[in-house]
Amino acid sequence: MATNATYLEVLQWASSFLAHHKREEYAAERLLLDLLGWDKTKLIQSLQAEIPEAIKQRYQAAIKAHATGMPIQYLTGFEYFFDRPFKVTADTLIPRPETEEVVARVLAEIDSLQAPKILDVGTGSGIIGLTLKAERPDAAVTLTDISSEALAVAKENGKQHQLAVRYLAGDLFAPVTKEKFDVIVSNPPYIPEIDKQLMEDVVLEHEPHLALFAENDGLAIYQRFAQELSTYLKTPGFAAFEIGFNQGQRVKALFQQALPTAHVWYEKDLAGNDRMLLIQL
Structure with missing residues (x-):
C-alpha cells in the first residue's frame, strides 16, 4: 500500500483483509475509530x-493481530460499559452487554436504598462496582479480586473515573471477614470446562481462564457463595450474580437449599437466556 494512502483506502484494505481471514468486517472501522479516538x-x-x-502502521499491525484472533479490546486497551471507557488487559475479562443488564437490574433494585454498602466480588476490571459507584455516588463500594493483576486494572479505572471505592485482594469473602453489606454482586467464573470446545478462539485463547471457567459443571463458585452469603449479606439485603445461559434452575436450587427462607429467583437477558440470579434476604 502506498505511503500516501487515504483513510478510506486503508479502511477498505482492512475490511478486505479481515473478511479474507473470516473475521467480522465491522472490526476494521471499530479499530480505526478506537486507535484515533474519533x-x-x-x-x-x-x-x-x-x-x-505512523498511524497507518499501527493500524495495519492491529488489523493483522485481530485477524489471528486477538480481541479488539486488548488491542485498543479499553471497552465501553455504561457509556464509560474502561481499561482492559489480558488479566481481565472483556466487558459484555449482558453484564450491563445485571448492573441495571441492581440499580433498579436499590433505587430507594439510601447510602447502600455494596460489595463487588471478583471485580476484574472493576466495571460492576465502579459503575454502581458512578451511578450511585452515595454508595460505599468495596471491590475484591483474587487476582492482584486484575485489581490493579480496577484501581486504574477507578482513578480514571475519579471514583472513591475500596480495593481488597483475596478470594471471595476472605478480604471482608466480619463485615456485612446491603448489596453483594458478582460475575464469577461459571463456564463448565467441557464447554471449551464450543467457545470462540478469540475468547478461549486470550481471555483469562481464571475468570471464565469453574469446576463442578460451572457451579463451584456458586456453591461457595450459597454457603457463605448469609454471613456477609445484611437482612434485609439483596444479592445479584451473573449466571450462564442455561444455569438458572440449577443455581437457584443451590441458593434456595442453602437459604430456605430467602426469596431466590432468576431472570433472563434481552436475548432470552438465563442471565442473573437474584436473592432477597
Missing part, C-alpha cells in the same frame, strides 16, 4: 485525507 462523523469527514504513516 467518532464516526470525524472519520467520514476525513476519509479522503492522507493517513499519517
